[in-house]
Amino acid sequence: MFINLRFLFPRLRELLALSSGACGTLAFSPYDLWPAAIVSLSGLLAINLKCNVRQAGWYGFLWGVGLFGTGVNWIHISITQLSGSFPLHIILMIILTAYLALYPLLFSILLVIFWPHTSIWRLAFGTPVLWSITEYLRAWIFTGFPWLEFGYSQIDGPLRGIAPLFGVQAITFILLLVSGLFVYTFTKQNFLPALIAVAILVLLYPLCLLRWYKSQPNRTINVTLVQGNISQVAKGQVNQIKPMLDIYLKYTLPAIGNAQIVIWPESAIPDNELTHHTLLMELDKQLRAGNTRLITGIIEASPTTNGYNYYNSIIVLGESTPYFLSSKNRYKKHHLVPFGETVFLKRIIQSLLRTCNLQMLSFSKGRYLQDQLLVSDMKITATICYEIILGTQVRDNFRSDTDFLLTVSNDGWFGDSIGPWQHFQMARMRSLELGRPLLRSTNNGITALVNADGKPVAQLPQFTRNVLNIRITPTKGITPYAYLGSWPLWTVVFLIGYIALFFSRQDILNKSYIKKIDNK
Template sequence: MINTSLFTQQWFRILLALVTGACGTIAFSPYNFWPSAIISLGGLLLVTLNRNVLQASCLGFFWGFSLFGTGINWIYVSIAQFSGLPDIFNVILVIILITYLALYPMLFSILLIVLWPRVNFCRLVLGAPVLLLVTEFLRSRILTGFPWLEFGYSQIDGPLKGIAPLLGVQAITFILMVISGLSVYAIEKRRLLPAVAVLTILVLLYPLYSLHWYEPQPERAIDVTLVQGNIAQSIKWEAKQVISTLDIYLQHTLKAIGKSKIVIWPESAIPENEMLQNDFLTKLDKQLKKGNTRLVTGIIDARPTINGYHYYNSIIVLGESIPYRYPSKNRYNKHHLVPFGEIIPCSSLFRLLSSLFNFPIFSLSQGDYLQPQLRVANMNLTATICYEIILGSQVRDNFHSNTDFLLTILNDAWFGHSIGPWQHFQMARMRSLELGRPLLHSSNNGITAVIDATGMPQAQLPQFKCDVLNIRVIPTKGMTPYARVGSWPLWIFTILVGVSALVFDHFKQIKFLI
């Protein structure tokens, strides 16, 4: 049993919590050291051994603050460059966000001590995975949700990736905590068997990766062109830049007409509302149709209503057999809007701040949660825009058995030369693996790529370069177990494990007292 004089001191445990929390960031892209996830989660369990509720809550908070402080500090880049706020406010906003996110590991630590006060197998190997899944679920839902840095994503290139098509990324997170709990149990009890169990789990689960739940359709392979415009965010929405921006995308697209069946432009590639660009879109639609090429592009839709305009972050399709006419039905409107980026919560308060600091207030409208697939060149595309690709349940709920490709268009220019776009790309890869479909991943400044049905990049463009990706993509068919039933089996299993761990631990305590 761990009981050294140094380890019993709270300050040392806080230091260890900070180190292992930061270690978690290394598990994710672009570092991709997947064992670091086990080290980090094991660190959280280790520092809370033999602590009371107050001490454990403090340690859980510092671990979370370190994880999110090192893992999502890239948010400062977008806030500092584009908010127009004084630097001190930018720093405060980032600290507030990191502090909020750290509350979830803190809650995890509190519940772990309260429900399983004794250090035993029930607490470390059964209770901890259940509580991690519950607190991560809450983090992905409360205040519109922020499921960034969920540890299951770190295994997209690890031995546990084969679990994703079966039960989804959350199941990988669950098993990672089981492995971490067994590791800490082996250290705490000085037993070899739990350590052997860790290796056994990794060895037994690794072959699942070789199971393919989909069937390629090479006879339906299609030529696709993805255009990466690399438009600087600082000038993207300037009115005088609209013509030059459209010219960049148009020149690259004209070369593909008649050669590629589908051309894809990224999120809001046309930096003006759809109605104002109606003439341009109509002419381009006719030109595309002559070459039997379709264009999928991001655009802002300013939809007139009796209460003024509703603005949508949209995807539209040009070049199909039915001539383009606003508002065409073959479109997708973004559902999950990013707080402060696309929608302003507590708008009255922020209108006051806007008047004080002279920064603009603008909110988009939500599209429906469930929307029809895009129909492009006789292919069915399940579409998402930017942040939505990390919302596994939303993507799955819009997925159909006849889906040929997944599509996401995005603009990560907000995050500069940070690790943010790489983490985003890593999570997008997980959607392909879960659902067994290739993903067309179109970005303004990178990472533009095509991801195959195993979650592996088939081809990609370098970041921060105006370039074109021409590739032949093979659609797939078939339904993975996760695509069929979602996360319900995992949650039923989680509830059963949690209840069993509580009952068994309570029974052992009674037996001990007798």
């Protein structure tokens, strides 16, 4: 049977693009196969060799579809819970996947434009530079979606020691460098670059053994994390609010007097603070009598001249100063999830969503920089849900005297999928970057204590109603990343980018000159 190889070869490249992109998902939790990140990125770089701009863009797009189509398809669960419309959640997932795939498309196009020929400058230096830029854009445009950033896949890998030095983006940079060296070896049959890549992984491993923090065992406290395991359906029903509060109180009352801090998850009270003000004041008195503090997620209603502004907030009860409405010891979520907590072109889009049977909340934004929570003589840098994946925001709100990090979340939107595990993996990276233990309180998992080196110490099983009683020891000390942020990385990015462009152009000019001489 006759086979048209000219037709088959591009089809094989397309299949390789999709499969190598999908392979990248295996690098992240719950699979945690960190070498899959190098395999996936190497696949993308190899596919784009000897391609024109149009071909490179198409293969980059397909690679992105493979990665994001398998890696973030759990979002369709939350869309379904909001709308109940089967065709709609499929359409929206296709749109989201196609949008996210535009960034590897852009990367591939720029790579061919700036480094059209296969060279060490393109594969080992140009790729990490351009990837850093396009990933920055993905984390910024439309408020950003930095999910599946490959540096997170190394939380248990040999490059994890880079995080407290330069942050997770630096790990991603090195992964692209290593992948480029492997691809150069494959294309040029020169094994030296592959040996250098292996040497990079081996030589950087000892950084994992460094400790940039010091424990304070004399300040260890008892903490109780309550995992209510409330269904999303119940959370949306007014008549279920009292039963939900009863569940949290049932698991909290035994801890009063035994734990210094009790923590409830995001929106544990799925109603505005005004409605439950009397209950909160009574609970505050009871907590103070037992010398126990309660941290809980709640919807704050702040009065304005035009009604109320609503915030996804964290409040503290049981402190020496009695609780009152609008008390200062609270945190208001800053980074709101588009179409989940806020919408662009509010009136137009909300009208459109209503026609699709979608109801969207619209919260107000808290300040970017906020004071730490002061709880039981502990200073806590807090985040709510999605914010924990925003390394720059967490680092900017971090202080040298922070005792530990806190994130409250409700991953019930994502059901029994890989989404909550990816979320937990990114939360762990914040501990590693900043050298502080992390408390993670969630509605249905993964509720956990993470050590200051990013390793889980204790956690509750998902989809269980229980409490996690732990002892947390604050740490002190400043990691280089906490002190300097991402400036060292971006300095290296632009410096290497300039050098790679310069020498790549020199190679092209030299080859053109030699060709002219040979022709003469």
